[in-house]
Amino acid sequence: MRAFDYTRPASIEEAVAAWTPGAAYLGGGTNLVDLMKTGAMGPAKLIDLTCLPGLDAIEVKGDGSTRIGALVRNSDLAHNRDFAARFPMVAEAILAGASAQLRNAATVGGNLVQHTRCPFFQDGISACNRRDPGIGCDAIGGDTGSMAVLGWSQSCIATHPSDFAVPLAALDAVIEIAGPNGSREVPMAEFHRLPGDTPEKETALEPGEIVTAIRLPAEAAAFAAHSRYLKLRERTSFAFALVSAAAALVIEDGRIAAARLALGAVAAKPWRVAGAEALMVGEPPSPELFARAATAAMEGAMPSGDNAHKIELARRTAARALARAAAGTPAEMPALPASVFGDPAHA
Numbered sequence: 001m002r003a004f005d006y007t008r009p010a011s012i013e014e015a016v017a018a019w020t021p022g023a024a025y026l027g028g029g030t031n032l033v034d035l036m037k038t039g040a041m042g043p044a045k046l047i048d049l050t051c052l053p054g055l056d057a058i059e060v061k062g063d064g065s066t067r068i069g070a071l072v073r074n075s076d077l078a079h080n081r082d083f084a085a086r087f088p089m090v091a092e093a094i095l096a097g098a099s100a101q102l103r104n105a106a107t108v109g110g111n112l113v114q115h116t117r118c119p120f121f122q123d124g125i126s127a128c129n130r131r132d133p134g135i136g137c138d139a140i141g142g143d144t145g146s147m148a149v150l151g152w153s154q155s156c157i158a159t160h161p162s163d164f165a166v167p168l169a170a171l172d173a174v175i176e177i178a179g180p181n182g183s184r185e186v187p188m189a190e191f192h193r194l195p196g197d198t199p200e201k202e203t204a205l206e207p208g209e210i211v212t213a214i215r216l217p218a219e220a221a222a223f224a225a226h227s228r229y230l231k232l233r234e235r236t237s238f239a240f241a242l243v244s245a246a247a248a249l250v251i252e253d254g255r256i257a258a259a260r261l262a263l264g265a266v267a268a269k270p271w272r273v274a275g276a277e278a279l280m281v282g283e284p285p286s287p288e289l290f291a292r293a294a295t296a297a298m299e300g301a302m303p304s305g306d307n308a309h310k311i312e313l314a315r316r317t318a319a320r321a322l323a324r325a326a327a328g329t330p331a332e333m334p335a336l337p338a339s340v341f342g343d344p345a346h347a
């Protein structure tokens with residue numbers, strides 16, 4: 001048994017004041033508590049955020065943006081009908097993640113800050129620069145099937161596991177943060193970090209900072225009619241992504257007026273691909289166009305071991321997600337959200 005302190009603050013200010021080096025914030029605990037059990041993480045103090053007031057609401061603000069409090073449970077967001085109608089690929093991505101029980105417990109803030117599923121990080125025993133900076137990386141030369149093909153370094157080849165984060169990146173979400181130095185905002189593109197020489201710094205959060213909310217700009221709702229999330233995984237019922245894609249289009253008079261594309265599970269952050277988006281604008285949607293965009297999306301990809309297949313898999317996933325988006329958002333959530341089996345017309 002490892003001893004740790006536990007505290008349940010009643011306000012954001014109290015939570016920040018309770019933070020000391022070695023402490024960790026606790027959301028639903030579905031990731032952190034698992035890592036404490038394996039020994040991958042051993043916080044000296046848990047600061048339970050789940051009773052903080054005012055962080056469990058989904059609100060449309062005066063400027064048309066949508067603010068999701070960090071303590072909103074994954075299920076509550078995905079099943080909120082107004083939210084799902086405005087941001088269907090966000091709802092689809094959440095419902096493609098974990099299991100119903102986990103989604104009921106997990107918070108959206110915790111989902112963004114969750115740690116890599118790299119087995120060498122998680123087991124608490126293997127050499128892992130992300131867990132113990134400077135110790136080395138047993139993943140390199142290990143089983144690399146789930147590892148990165150973009151943006152990795154000799155220090156770390158892990159990927160970021162969140163499904164939710166991928167459409168947020170595509171839709172230019174903004175992360176609201178509170179901490180010892182006050183409040184600030186970070187664009188989603190800058191929230192997760194590539195490993196470089198400091199893989200232990202997974203996000204833009206500074207010590208003691210809390211994610212308080214996630215904001216989607218008003219413009220993000222313009223993609224509602226043509227947006228899909230597609231996720232390839234070893235078991236459709238319940239598994240992290242091997243690769244995934246969030247694709248969103250605005251189609252006017254038979255041509256693409258705006259395009260968004262981000263890939264998941266290919267890097268340590270959601271991989272937004274502005275070049276691929278730009279080449280689709282002004283063009284009529286077609287399989288050839290989507291294949292070109294998908295190829296552009298994977299520009300610079302390199303296997304980090306025996307995982308060259310992920311590059312082709314990601315290309316095909318991106319092209320298919322775009323084709324599904326062009327076909328139109330289904331009126332109802334597919335029975336198997338984000339699955340290749342959930343949409344026979346495009347399977």
Ligand SMILES: Cc1cc2nc3c(=O)[nH]c(=O)nc-3n(C[C@H](O)[C@H](O)[C@H](O)COP(=O)(O)OP(=O)(O)OC[C@H]3O[C@@H](n4cnc5c(N)ncnc54)[C@H](O)[C@@H]3O)c2cc1C
Nearest residue numbers: 027028029030031032097098107109110111113162163211
């Ligand atoms: C078996 C299993 C399968 C899963 N499959 C998927 C999947 O397919 N797709 C997917 O996306 N996810 C999946 N998940 C991950 C699950 O969605 C996450 O565990 C969950 O979203 C984390 O949320 P939480 O509130 O429980 O976070 P916690 O476990 O409480 O926290 C996770 C991390 O975030 C930090 N944290 C929590 N809240 C905040 C905050 N507000 N501000 C700052 N830091 C914070 C904690 O300190 C901790 O480091 C799976 C999990 C399990 C156990």
